[in-house]
Amino acid sequence: MLKRTLKVRLYPTGWQKQALKELQIRCAKLWNRANYLVRQEFFKSGNILSYETVYNLVKNSPEYKALPTDIAQAVLKKLAESWKSFKELKKLEKKGKLPKHIKKVSPPKYFKDRKQNKTLPMSVIPILAPRSYSLGDFYFDVVVPKDFKQTYPIKKRLEFLATYKIPYTSYKFKRAEILNKNGRWYVHISVEAPKKEVKPKERVNYAGIDLGVRNLIVLAIYDVKRKLIRVYQFKSKELWKEWKYWTKKIAQYQSKLAKSGHKGKSLRLRKLYEKRQERLKLAIQQMANKIVQILERYNVKEVFVGDLTGIREGKNYGRELNKLLHNFWIRKQIEEILKYKLEEVGIDWSPIPEGYTSQICFNCGSKTIRPRRHFVVCQRCGKLHSDINGAINILKLGLKLKHLEWKKIREVHLIWKRKGTNRWVFKYLRIYKKHKDKVLVRTLANNPPVVVVHKDYCPKSSPAFLMRGG
Ligand SMILES: [Zn+2]
Numbered sequence: 001m002l003k004r005t006l007k008v009r010l011y012p013t014g015w016q017k018q019a020l021k022e023l024q025i026r027c028a029k030l031w032n033r034a035n036y037l038v039r040q041e042f043f044k045s046g047n048i049l050s051y052e053t054v055y056n057l058v059k060n061s062p063e064y065k066a067l068p069t070d071i072a073q074a075v076l077k078k079l080a081e082s083w084k085s086f087k088e089l090k091k092l093e094k095k096g097k098l099p100k101h102i103k104k105v106s107p108p109k110y111f112k113d114r115k116q117n118k119t120l121p122m123s124v125i126p127i128l129a130p131r132s133y134s135l136g137d138f139y140f141d142v143v144v145p146k147d148f149k150q151t152y153p154i155k156k157r158l159e160f161l162a163t164y165k166i167p168y169t170s171y172k173f174k175r176a177e178i179l180n181k182n183g184r185w186y187v188h189i190s191v192e193a194p195k196k197e198v199k200p201k202e203r204v205n206y207a208g209i210d211l212g213v214r215n216l217i218v219l220a221i222y223d224v225k226r227k228l229i230r231v232y233q234f235k236s237k238e239l240w241k242e243w244k245y246w247t248k249k250i251a252q253y254q255s256k257l258a259k260s261g262h263k264g265k266s267l268r269l270r271k272l273y274e275k276r277q278e279r280l281k282l283a284i285q286q287m288a289n290k291i292v293q294i295l296e297r298y299n300v301k302e303v304f305v306g307d308l309t310g311i312r313e314g315k316n317y318g319r320e321l322n323k324l325l326h327n328f329w330i331r332k333q334i335e336e337i338l339k340y341k342l343e344e345v346g347i348d349w350s351p352i353p354e355g356y357t358s359q360i361c362f363n364c365g366s367k368t369i370r371p372r373r374h375f376v377v378c379q380r381c382g383k384l385h386s387d388i389n390g391a392i393n394i395l396k397l398g399l400k401l402k403h404l405e406w407k408k409i410r411e412v413h414l415i416w417k418r419k420g421t422n423r424w425v426f427k428y429l430r431i432y433k434k435h436k437d438k439v440l441v442r443t444l445a446n447n448p449p450v451v452v453v454h455k456d457y458c459p460k461s462s463p464a465f466l467m468r469g470g
Contacts (some may be wrong), residue, residue, distance in 0.1 A: 002193040002327075002344075006171075008140055008164040009307035010178070010185040012168040016160060019144065019152050020178065020185065023071070024143070030063040030075050031122055035108055038083060042107060048087060051080040068143040071417050072177065074126035082108040102261040123179065127238070131419060140179070140187055160188070170194060175372030193344070203347075204300035208395030209291075209338070212236070212372050212387035216284075217334065219291055220391035222404065229395075229404070231388050231411040232294060234424060239283050246276035281333065283416050285425075288337045290414070290424045295347055302348040304398025306390065308335045327357035352397050362392040363440060365402065381440045384432075385411070408433055409440075 004064065012020060015309070037057055045224055049057075055076055058064050076103050089105045092098045115254050124254040127133050128303040133142045140162040174190035207221040216239060219232040242371045250272045257266055342349050361368050368376040368389070376386045387410060398406055409432040434454035435441045 003450070004191050004193060006164060006166065006173075006189040006191050008135065008162050008187045008189065010140060010162055010187055011161040011163075012185055014154055016158065017185070019148060019154075020125070020160060021121060022148075023125050023178075024123075026063070026069065026120055027075050027122040027125055028119050030061075030067060030072055031079055032110045032112060032119065033061060033063045034058050034079055035110060036075055038079070039107060048083050051076060054080070066145055066147075068132060068145060070128040070132035070143065071125065071411050075122070077128065078107065078126050080463065109266070125178040127176040127178070129175070133176055134436060135162065135164070135173070135189065139156075145466075160185075165340070188448055191349040200451055203299045205286070205298055205300045206393045206395060206399060207295060207300045207303045208393075208398060209303055209308075210391040210394045211308055211331070212390065215387050217289060217291070217338075218387040219294065219389040220388065220395050221295070221300055222399070222406075223298065226409045227405050229392060229406050229409045230298065230402040231391065231409060232291075233385075233411065233413045234287050235389060235413060235415045235427065239280070242279060242283075242416070242418050243276065244278065244300075246272065250276065264271075268279075279329065279418075282422060283418075284330070284334055286416075286422065287334075288341045289339065292341045292345055292347075295342070296345060302350055302398070303342060305335075305338075305349060305351050305395050307352070334407055336447070337421075350398060360393065362389050362396060362404070378440075382442075384440060406434065 017042075034054050034398065038054060041047055041049050055073070056285075058076070069076070086105065086107050089098065093105050103326075111122050112118070125281060127142060132289075133140065138161060139159055139160040141178055143155060143156040144152075144158045148158070171191045171193040174192060176187055176189040178185065178187045180186075188287040200311060205223055206224070209220075210218050212218045212233065213234060214233075216234045216236045218234070222228075223230065252274060253266075253269055257269065291387065339349050359368055359370075360366065361376070361381055361384070363384075364378060364382045366378060366380060368378050370376050370386065374386055375383055376389050377383050388409070392404070396402075411430040411432065413427040413429070415427045417423055417425045431443065433441050
């Protein structure tokens, strides 16, 4: 199981902040009362009361009853954990093995300002189980004490506007804690996600990822053993066509609205914008899935990533494509989705510091010229697609190698097939070989026309993948 913390940002309104602060105070009061009992016993006998004992001692107190059960019990659990760690540190202290940053071991303290004799708010509001909270589309809600419903405009639960990202396909919610950090409110939810079984020994290869001129992403995988570089180009052209299709629809509808003298917001227009964004997001997500699938198949353990969000020197995407590829939101999306997906399967994500250049030839390191946007020419090595050159350069930078030992480059082109399939499908294959005098030679790939666009499309069964050269 992958134990992770899901961080959710909450946006409480004015009165909601008041309610949260009151909850914090109530938690602190229960903590203080229970902690008093444990401390008394500890100083008298040296024994630490168990959670059950403390629970039985305080369960009828007004402090306990002032909170919903799942919050009250979570406070007591936190107290018990705090005492447990105190006990463990004491043991270490006796053995003289205390970590250096801990100077003094003291029992759990009260949330109290002694000078003013005031209860201080507890740092977190713990919630024991997911039955007492829920996370939905843009909201988070939590149970509250019954009397809150008289003081605040609450019907059932206290509901906040919330934003978050869930990087897992399947997960289980555990305990949660609401906290305030620098004036911002968050809820941290412990989640358990199934971990993929990995045999680290099998993973031996490296990959580089970069933005492309004619590609949404270019992926270069280095097969260390076979001295083979596999390049995957995720072509942006088809995606761009679809983007244009929706943009046109939006424009058409806008002019229709203008003609009819419509004023104010239009629901249909908003939906069209939403649709355009959704379609793009779907393509990005499918691309990330495909990339993970490819990386796993070729036993990649670490991926070096170029600057996916910055605007880089020497990259001119063309006027129209610029609009799509230079959109920061899209690039951020690509980066985040990819990062999460790789983490999930345990592949390392290593960003390459900014300031690298894609103007040099990956093969010999000499400066390239660029007669056209999409290809570079090296005086020694010949013509090469500039996107491939970029991705392999990232790979080289990550491996800190001046020279890559390679014999062959297999370049696979994938396009976004939207009609019927919504998948990235194989388009064609190209192979480069290294000549004796170190010149790249583009060889004729046995490039069969592929018409595999069925629902159960699988690259493994596609003829191009069957003939793995090597
Ligand atoms: Zn060269």
